Amino acid sequence: MRQKVMIPKEVDNIIFRPIGIIHSPYKTKEETPCQGYRSHEEGEVEVFEEFEEGLADLDGFSHIILLYLFHKSDSYSLKVKPFLDDSLRGLFATRHPRRPNPIGLSVVKLLSRRKNILRIAETDILDGTPLLDIKPYIPQFDQREKVEVGWLEGKRINFPERSCRH
Amino acid sequence: MRQKVMIPKEVDNIIFRPIGIIHSPYKTKEETPCQGYRSHEEGEVEVFEEFEEGLADLDGFSHIILLYLFHKSDSYSLKVKPFLDDSLRGLFATRHPRRPNPIGLSVVKLLSRRKNILRIAETDILDGTPLLDIKPYIPQFDQREKVEVGWLEGKRINFPERSCRH
Numbered sequence: 001m002r003q004k005v006m007i008p009k010e011v012d013n014i015i016f017r018p019i020g021i022i023h024s025p026y027k028t029k030e031e032t033p034c035q036g037y038r039s040h041e042e043g044e045v046e047v048f049e050e051f052e053e054g055l056a057d058l059d060g061f062s063h064i065i066l067l068y069l070f071h072k073s074d075s076y077s078l079k080v081k082p083f084l085d086d087s088l089r090g091l092f093a094t095r096h097p098r099r100p101n102p103i104g105l106s107v108v109k110l111l112s113r114r115k116n117i118l119r120i121a122e123t124d125i126l127d128g129t130p131l132l133d134i135k136p137y138i139p140q141f142d143q144r145e146k147v148e149v150g151w152l153e154g155k156r157i158n159f160p161e162r163s164c165r166h
Numbered sequence: 167m168r169q170k171v172m173i174p175k176e177v178d179n180i181i182f183r184p185i186g187i188i189h190s191p192y193k194t195k196e197e198t199p200c201q202g203y204r205s206h207e208e209g210e211v212e213v214f215e216e217f218e219e220g221l222a223d224l225d226g227f228s229h230i231i232l233l234y235l236f237h238k239s240d241s242y243s244l245k246v247k248p249f250l251d252d253s254l255r256g257l258f259a260t261r262h263p264r265r266p267n268p269i270g271l272s273v274v275k276l277l278s279r280r281k282n283i284l285r286i287a288e289t290d291i292l293d294g295t296p297l298l299d300i301k302p303y304i305p306q307f308d309q310r311e312k313v314e315v316g317w318l319e320g321k322r323i324n325f326p327e328r329s330c331r332h
Binding site: 003004012013014015016017019047051053054055056057058059060061062063065067069074075076077078079089090091092093094095096097099100101103105107109118131132133134135136137138140141143144147148149150151152153 | 169170176178179180181182183184185190192217219220221222223224225226227228231233235240241242243244245255256257258260261265266267269271273295296298299300301302304305306307308310312313314315316317318319331
Protein backbone atom coordinates (compact mmCIF):
# COMPACT_ATOMS: atom_id res chain seq x y z
CA MET A 1 0.00 0.00 0.00
CA ARG A 2 1.28 3.41 -0.91
CA GLN A 3 1.28 5.91 1.92
CA LYS A 4 1.47 9.66 1.53
CA VAL A 5 4.29 11.82 2.84
CA MET A 6 3.99 15.54 3.39
CA ILE A 7 6.05 17.60 1.01
CA PRO A 8 4.38 20.89 0.22
CA LYS A 9 4.55 21.72 -3.46
CA GLU A 10 6.66 24.81 -2.99
CA VAL A 11 9.16 22.93 -0.75
CA ASP A 12 9.44 25.68 1.79
CA ASN A 13 8.47 24.04 5.06
CA ILE A 14 9.20 20.32 5.06
CA ILE A 15 7.30 18.31 7.62
CA PHE A 16 8.79 15.10 8.98
CA ARG A 17 7.47 12.78 11.66
CA PRO A 18 9.47 10.38 13.83
CA ILE A 19 9.28 6.73 12.75
CA GLY A 20 10.60 5.50 16.09
CA ILE A 21 12.59 6.27 19.21
CA ILE A 22 16.22 5.46 19.99
CA HIS A 23 16.91 4.12 23.48
CA SER A 24 20.42 4.24 24.87
CA PRO A 25 22.28 4.32 28.18
CA TYR A 26 23.02 8.02 27.60
CA LYS A 27 20.42 9.95 29.55
CA THR A 28 22.03 13.40 29.31
CA LYS A 29 24.08 15.26 26.73
CA GLU A 30 26.98 15.29 29.16
CA GLU A 31 27.32 11.50 29.29
CA THR A 32 26.84 10.92 25.56
CA PRO A 33 30.03 10.18 23.64
CA CYS A 34 31.06 12.37 20.72
CA GLN A 35 31.06 9.58 18.23
CA GLY A 36 29.94 6.02 18.65
CA TYR A 37 32.76 4.14 16.98
CA ARG A 38 34.65 3.92 20.27
CA SER A 39 31.60 3.21 22.39
CA HIS A 40 30.95 -0.26 23.73
CA GLU A 41 27.50 0.50 25.02
CA GLU A 42 24.45 -1.05 23.42
CA GLY A 43 21.11 0.50 22.67
CA GLU A 44 17.77 -0.20 21.07
CA VAL A 45 15.95 1.32 18.15
CA GLU A 46 12.22 1.07 18.68
CA VAL A 47 10.59 1.48 15.29
CA PHE A 48 6.89 2.26 15.57
CA GLU A 49 4.84 -0.84 14.76
CA GLU A 50 3.21 0.72 11.72
CA PHE A 51 6.65 0.67 10.03
CA GLU A 52 7.74 -2.84 11.15
CA GLU A 53 7.15 -4.37 7.71
CA GLY A 54 9.82 -2.06 6.29
CA LEU A 55 12.47 -3.68 8.51
CA ALA A 56 12.36 -6.99 6.62
CA ASP A 57 15.76 -8.04 5.22
CA LEU A 58 17.61 -5.56 7.42
CA ASP A 59 18.91 -8.35 9.67
CA GLY A 60 21.60 -9.37 7.20
CA PHE A 61 23.36 -6.03 7.38
CA SER A 62 26.08 -5.69 9.99
CA HIS A 63 25.87 -1.89 10.04
CA ILE A 64 23.09 0.59 9.49
CA ILE A 65 22.87 4.36 9.13
CA LEU A 66 20.50 6.08 11.53
CA LEU A 67 19.19 9.53 10.71
CA TYR A 68 17.57 11.20 13.69
CA LEU A 69 16.60 14.51 15.19
CA PHE A 70 19.01 16.31 17.53
CA HIS A 71 15.94 17.08 19.62
CA LYS A 72 17.83 19.01 22.29
CA SER A 73 19.27 21.42 19.72
CA ASP A 74 16.83 24.26 19.40
CA SER A 75 19.20 26.92 18.05
CA TYR A 76 22.42 27.21 16.08
CA SER A 77 25.39 29.43 15.31
CA LEU A 78 27.15 29.44 11.94
CA LYS A 79 30.56 29.49 13.66
CA VAL A 80 31.27 26.99 16.43
CA LYS A 81 34.22 25.79 18.46
CA PRO A 82 34.35 22.05 17.91
CA PHE A 83 35.42 19.67 20.63
CA LEU A 84 38.69 18.89 18.86
CA ASP A 85 39.78 22.46 18.27
CA ASP A 86 40.26 25.84 19.92
CA SER A 87 39.38 27.86 16.82
CA LEU A 88 35.95 28.88 15.61
CA ARG A 89 35.04 26.79 12.57
CA GLY A 90 32.27 26.99 10.02
CA LEU A 91 29.34 24.94 11.33
CA PHE A 92 29.10 22.82 8.17
CA ALA A 93 32.77 21.82 8.52
CA THR A 94 31.88 20.22 11.88
CA ARG A 95 29.53 17.54 13.17
CA HIS A 96 28.13 19.89 15.83
CA PRO A 97 24.52 19.00 16.75
CA ARG A 98 23.17 22.56 16.66
CA ARG A 99 22.38 23.06 12.97
CA PRO A 100 19.70 24.83 10.89
CA ASN A 101 18.14 21.40 10.25
CA PRO A 102 19.36 19.43 13.28
CA ILE A 103 19.62 16.00 11.63
CA GLY A 104 22.01 13.54 13.26
CA LEU A 105 23.75 10.78 11.32
CA SER A 106 25.36 7.75 12.95
CA VAL A 107 26.71 4.52 11.54
CA VAL A 108 25.92 1.87 14.17
CA LYS A 109 26.43 -1.86 14.44
CA LEU A 110 23.24 -3.91 14.09
CA LEU A 111 23.30 -6.80 16.56
CA SER A 112 19.84 -8.25 16.04
CA ARG A 113 16.22 -7.55 15.20
CA ARG A 114 13.17 -8.80 17.03
CA LYS A 115 9.98 -7.59 15.36
CA ASN A 116 10.11 -3.78 15.49
CA ILE A 117 13.09 -3.60 17.88
CA LEU A 118 16.67 -3.33 16.65
CA ARG A 119 19.48 -4.03 19.08
CA ILE A 120 22.48 -1.84 18.21
CA ALA A 121 26.04 -1.21 19.39
CA GLU A 122 28.66 1.49 18.86
CA THR A 123 26.06 4.12 19.52
CA ASP A 124 26.58 7.77 20.39
CA ILE A 125 22.93 8.75 20.53
CA LEU A 126 21.05 10.35 23.39
CA ASP A 127 18.25 8.28 24.98
CA GLY A 128 14.81 9.25 23.70
CA THR A 129 16.05 10.56 20.35
CA PRO A 130 13.37 10.66 17.62
CA LEU A 131 14.30 8.43 14.67
CA LEU A 132 13.82 9.79 11.16
CA ASP A 133 15.19 7.11 8.85
CA ILE A 134 17.19 3.87 8.67
CA LYS A 135 19.38 3.00 5.70
CA PRO A 136 21.60 -0.04 5.16
CA TYR A 137 25.30 0.79 5.34
CA ILE A 138 26.83 -0.20 2.01
CA PRO A 139 30.61 0.28 1.67
CA GLN A 140 30.42 0.86 -2.09
CA PHE A 141 28.10 3.80 -1.53
CA ASP A 142 29.30 5.12 1.79
CA GLN A 143 33.07 4.72 1.81
CA ARG A 144 35.66 6.75 -0.03
CA GLU A 145 39.40 6.41 -0.41
CA LYS A 146 42.05 9.13 -0.40
CA VAL A 147 40.08 11.30 1.97
CA GLU A 148 41.34 14.64 3.28
CA VAL A 149 39.83 16.02 6.45
CA GLY A 150 40.71 19.72 6.46
CA TRP A 151 41.12 21.29 9.88
CA LEU A 152 41.01 17.80 11.44
CA GLU A 153 44.12 16.75 9.50
CA GLY A 154 46.89 15.71 11.83
CA LYS A 155 44.67 15.92 14.89
CA ARG A 156 44.47 12.72 16.82
CA ILE A 157 40.79 11.85 16.57
CA ASN A 158 40.69 10.15 19.88
CA PHE A 159 37.61 11.07 21.74
CA PRO A 160 37.02 10.26 25.35
CA GLU A 161 34.25 7.71 25.64
CA ARG A 162 32.01 10.22 27.33
CA SER A 163 31.15 13.83 27.67
CA CYS A 164 32.02 16.02 24.77
CA ARG A 165 28.55 17.20 23.83
CA HIS A 166 27.78 20.82 23.19
CA MET B 167 24.44 35.04 16.77
CA ARG B 168 22.22 32.19 17.84
CA GLN B 169 19.36 31.45 15.50
CA LYS B 170 16.24 29.50 16.37
CA VAL B 171 15.22 26.23 14.77
CA MET B 172 11.69 24.87 14.88
CA ILE B 173 11.34 21.74 16.98
CA PRO B 174 7.94 21.56 18.61
CA LYS B 175 8.19 20.51 22.25
CA GLU B 176 6.22 17.31 21.75
CA VAL B 177 8.38 16.33 18.73
CA ASP B 178 5.47 15.21 16.60
CA ASN B 179 5.72 17.27 13.48
CA ILE B 180 9.28 18.33 12.74
CA ILE B 181 9.64 21.30 10.45
CA PHE B 182 12.74 21.67 8.31
CA ARG B 183 13.58 24.29 5.71
CA PRO B 184 15.98 23.95 2.78
CA ILE B 185 19.37 25.63 3.31
CA GLY B 186 20.18 25.53 -0.39
CA ILE B 187 19.59 23.91 -3.75
CA ILE B 188 21.63 21.22 -5.49
CA HIS B 189 22.25 21.74 -9.20
CA SER B 190 23.29 18.80 -11.36
CA PRO B 191 23.21 17.66 -14.99
CA TYR B 192 20.41 15.22 -14.05
CA LYS B 193 17.17 16.90 -15.02
CA THR B 194 14.88 13.88 -14.65
CA LYS B 195 14.75 10.84 -12.39
CA GLU B 196 15.33 8.65 -15.42
CA GLU B 197 18.74 10.12 -16.20
CA THR B 198 19.96 10.25 -12.59
CA PRO B 199 22.42 7.51 -11.61
CA CYS B 200 21.64 5.16 -8.73
CA GLN B 201 24.68 6.08 -6.77
CA GLY B 202 27.22 8.77 -7.41
CA TYR B 203 30.45 6.92 -6.80
CA ARG B 204 30.61 5.85 -10.43
CA SER B 205 29.47 9.16 -11.85
CA HIS B 206 31.92 11.52 -13.49
CA GLU B 207 29.48 14.39 -13.80
CA GLU B 208 29.95 17.53 -11.74
CA GLY B 209 27.38 19.61 -9.99
CA GLU B 210 26.97 22.62 -7.75
CA VAL B 211 25.59 23.07 -4.29
CA GLU B 212 24.11 26.53 -3.94
CA VAL B 213 23.90 27.27 -0.24
CA PHE B 214 21.58 30.19 0.50
CA GLU B 215 23.65 33.31 1.31
CA GLU B 216 22.34 33.55 4.86
CA PHE B 217 24.23 30.31 5.64
CA GLU B 218 27.48 31.14 3.79
CA GLU B 219 29.41 31.85 7.00
CA GLY B 220 28.84 28.24 8.07
CA LEU B 221 30.83 26.99 5.05
CA ALA B 222 34.14 28.33 6.41
CA ASP B 223 36.82 25.62 6.76
CA LEU B 224 34.89 23.18 4.59
CA ASP B 225 37.35 23.66 1.71
CA GLY B 226 39.97 21.39 3.27
CA PHE B 227 37.72 18.35 3.19
CA SER B 228 37.94 16.19 0.06
CA HIS B 229 34.50 14.65 0.63
CA ILE B 230 31.29 15.85 2.20
CA ILE B 231 27.99 14.28 3.15
CA LEU B 232 24.91 15.92 1.68
CA LEU B 233 21.53 15.36 3.29
CA TYR B 234 18.68 16.45 1.08
CA LEU B 235 15.02 16.01 0.35
CA PHE B 236 13.89 13.43 -2.19
CA HIS B 237 11.42 16.07 -3.34
CA LYS B 238 9.87 13.92 -6.08
CA SER B 239 9.00 11.18 -3.60
CA ASP B 240 5.55 11.97 -2.27
CA SER B 241 4.53 8.47 -1.16
CA TYR B 242 6.11 5.23 -0.01
CA SER B 243 5.59 1.50 0.34
CA LEU B 244 7.14 -0.55 3.15
CA LYS B 245 8.10 -3.29 0.68
CA VAL B 246 9.92 -2.36 -2.51
CA LYS B 247 11.71 -4.08 -5.34
CA PRO B 248 15.19 -2.56 -5.40
CA PHE B 249 17.07 -2.01 -8.62
CA LEU B 250 19.54 -4.77 -7.83
CA ASP B 251 17.02 -7.46 -7.00
CA ASP B 252 13.87 -9.17 -8.18
CA SER B 253 12.46 -9.79 -4.70
CA LEU B 254 10.42 -7.44 -2.57
CA ARG B 255 12.60 -6.14 0.26
CA GLY B 256 11.88 -4.19 3.40
CA LEU B 257 12.13 -0.50 2.55
CA PHE B 258 14.67 0.23 5.32
CA ALA B 259 16.96 -2.48 3.95
CA THR B 260 17.19 -0.48 0.71
CA ARG B 261 18.25 3.00 -0.38
CA HIS B 262 14.96 3.54 -2.23
CA PRO B 263 14.01 7.25 -2.38
CA ARG B 264 10.34 6.80 -1.44
CA ARG B 265 10.48 6.71 2.37
CA PRO B 266 8.29 7.94 5.27
CA ASN B 267 10.81 10.77 5.75
CA PRO B 268 12.31 11.05 2.27
CA ILE B 269 15.81 12.15 3.27
CA GLY B 270 18.58 11.44 0.77
CA LEU B 271 22.19 10.88 1.78
CA SER B 272 25.13 11.12 -0.60
CA VAL B 273 28.87 11.21 -0.06
CA VAL B 274 30.23 13.50 -2.77
CA LYS B 275 33.65 14.81 -3.72
CA LEU B 276 34.19 18.49 -2.91
CA LEU B 277 36.15 20.12 -5.73
CA SER B 278 36.10 23.76 -4.62
CA ARG B 279 34.18 26.46 -2.84
CA ARG B 280 33.55 30.00 -4.05
CA LYS B 281 31.58 31.98 -1.51
CA ASN B 282 28.26 30.14 -1.10
CA ILE B 283 28.76 27.80 -4.06
CA LEU B 284 30.32 24.36 -3.71
CA ARG B 285 31.54 22.59 -6.82
CA ILE B 286 31.07 18.82 -6.39
CA ALA B 287 31.73 15.59 -8.28
CA GLU B 288 30.60 11.97 -8.00
CA THR B 289 27.04 13.14 -7.64
CA ASP B 290 23.84 11.15 -8.04
CA ILE B 291 21.43 13.90 -7.14
CA LEU B 292 18.53 15.25 -9.19
CA ASP B 293 18.80 18.87 -10.35
CA GLY B 294 16.83 21.26 -8.15
CA THR B 295 16.98 19.08 -5.04
CA PRO B 296 16.46 20.98 -1.77
CA LEU B 297 19.51 20.75 0.51
CA LEU B 298 18.95 20.03 4.21
CA ASP B 299 22.44 19.71 5.68
CA ILE B 300 26.14 19.42 4.88
CA LYS B 301 28.54 17.44 7.08
CA PRO B 302 32.27 16.82 6.61
CA TYR B 303 33.04 13.21 5.68
CA ILE B 304 35.36 11.83 8.36
CA PRO B 305 36.59 8.26 7.85
CA GLN B 306 36.92 7.59 11.60
CA PHE B 307 33.23 8.35 12.05
CA ASP B 308 31.78 7.20 8.76
CA GLN B 309 33.71 4.09 7.77
CA ARG B 310 33.44 0.62 9.22
CA GLU B 311 35.41 -2.56 8.62
CA LYS B 312 34.12 -6.12 8.39
CA VAL B 313 30.83 -5.03 6.90
CA GLU B 314 28.11 -7.48 5.85
CA VAL B 315 25.51 -6.33 3.37
CA GLY B 316 22.64 -8.80 3.72
CA TRP B 317 20.61 -9.35 0.57
CA LEU B 318 23.23 -7.43 -1.42
CA GLU B 319 25.93 -9.96 -0.47
CA GLY B 320 27.44 -11.56 -3.53
CA LYS B 321 25.61 -9.24 -5.89
CA ARG B 322 27.86 -7.32 -8.16
CA ILE B 323 27.15 -3.74 -7.20
CA ASN B 324 27.83 -2.37 -10.59
CA PHE B 325 25.28 0.22 -11.49
CA PRO B 326 24.88 1.65 -14.93
CA GLU B 327 25.89 5.28 -14.94
CA ARG B 328 22.35 6.35 -15.65
CA SER B 329 18.76 5.46 -15.24
CA CYS B 330 17.88 3.29 -12.31
CA ARG B 331 15.60 5.66 -10.46
CA HIS B 332 12.26 4.60 -9.19
